[in-house]
Amino acid sequence: MKSYEVIIVGGSYAGLSAAMALGRSLRHVLIIDSGNPCNKQTPHSHNFITQDGETPSKIAAKAKEQVLNYKNVQFIEDVVVNGKKLPNGFEILTKSLQKFTSKKLVLAMGIKDVLPKIKGFEACWGITAIHCPYCHGYEFKNEKTGILANGDQAMHLLPLVHNLTKNLTLLTQGKPDITEQQRTKLIKNNVGIRTQAIVELIHENGHLKTILFEDGSIEHFTALYAQVPFKLHSNFPMEMGCQLDETGRLQVNPFQQTNIKGIYACGDLTSRMRSVAYASATGNIVGAMVNMELANEVF
Structure with missing residues (x-):
């Protein structure tokens, strides 16, 4: 399947949270994830109710397993390198030269820490x-x-x-x-x-x-x-017209909508509040907002 209702770029906590809300709303969803989360080295995740002290990888693996129980949600490991606006949606190109289209686009690929050049x-x-x-x-x-x-x-x-x-x-x-x-x-x-x-x-x-x-x-x-500097994993959101806020993150409104209609963003990409709990919460909001937009378009 190459055409979906929603493509989610990034399959960590924010992306998976959005996918669960959409999957439960019967939406056909594709998650594209690089498999390289920013907290891969962190031994334990804290301050996330019910998961305090668990390893980040186990939380993400359990979340992925639960999300993929919804058969209308698919997951591939790949890297998005380009995207463009279509008359009725979006087209995404991946590193492996696969092309996918969707009505809505969710950006949840996080950010990359720029570490100081200090030995150790x-x-x-x-x-x-x-x-x-x-x-x-x-x-x-x-x-x-x-x-x-x-x-x-x-x-x-x-x-x-x-x-x-x-x-x-x-x-x-x-x-x-x-x-x-x-x-x-x-x-x-x-x-x-x-x-x-x-x-x-x-x-x-x-x-x-x-x-x-x-x-x-x-x-x-x-x-x-x-608190180290960061950079975005890719410039393709800006090439599609998405604006950045004063911190260098994607600019969104309280409903996680970017300035481009049909494109939403969540997680570390949109906020200084870098935590598993916050990323999951913003993803949940995005899932609900995207589903409502899709539902209203056909009702």
């Missing part, structure tokens, strides 16, 4: 080099923790992490970009500052032990928070 960082990412105090913070409560950030980004993270551990050091990788008022807050809360550039995260199988700085000094840390 990639190996620790998602394990002890972490991005979210809600997803990972409890596991490192009361532990020696670093915050790899500067400026307003640092001041956003610090109160959240300080709630979990008082043993905090801000790692600014250069001159601190903070106001005197902010510096007073750091002193008041006993937050240290290190301005030296980080050379290496010394670890065992992704478990951080020590940070080596450019001046040759070392300091023990158990966890390191870092």
Whole structure:
């Protein structure tokens, strides 16, 4: 089958959640997924009710199994490289040169983290080099923790992490970009500052032990928070006319609709709230909205 009512690009939590709502609404759906989720290295997923502490891969595998119980939903592992608007829908081209068409298009392929070029960082990412105090913070409560950030980004993270551990050091990788008022807050809360550039995260199988700085000094840390930059996996949504918001993510309205009629987006692609629970919730909204749009078109 090459023509569907809905094509979903991305088959992780957001895409699978959208597919379940659509599958239960008897829609013919194709999910196209690369098989390379951003949290593949994370050992446990937290702050997702009923699944707290489960591995991300097991949550996704169970979700996929349940979604594919709906026989009108199909799943292929491939990468979308191009898309174009048709008079009555959309055409998608994949890396394997397959073409598919659909009436509606759902973008749920997430984003790609751009990791700093620090030795050992990639190996620790998602394990002890972490991005979210809600997803990972409890596991490192009361532990020696670093915050790899500067400026307003640092001041956003610090109160959240300080709630979990008082043993905090801000790692600014250069001159601190903070106001005197902010510096007073750091002193008041006993937050240290290190301005030296980080050379290496010394670890065992992704478990951080020590940070080596450019001046040759070392300091023990158990966890390191870092909100790294990101990029989109592909430019094809923008080539189809989808607009980005001020953060560089796809712009959507409260119903997860992009500025292009018939194209919806969900999950990490549309929000700073990077969590399994939030991705699943936005996917559920998309499934309902797309089904309603399809239903209204023929009623």
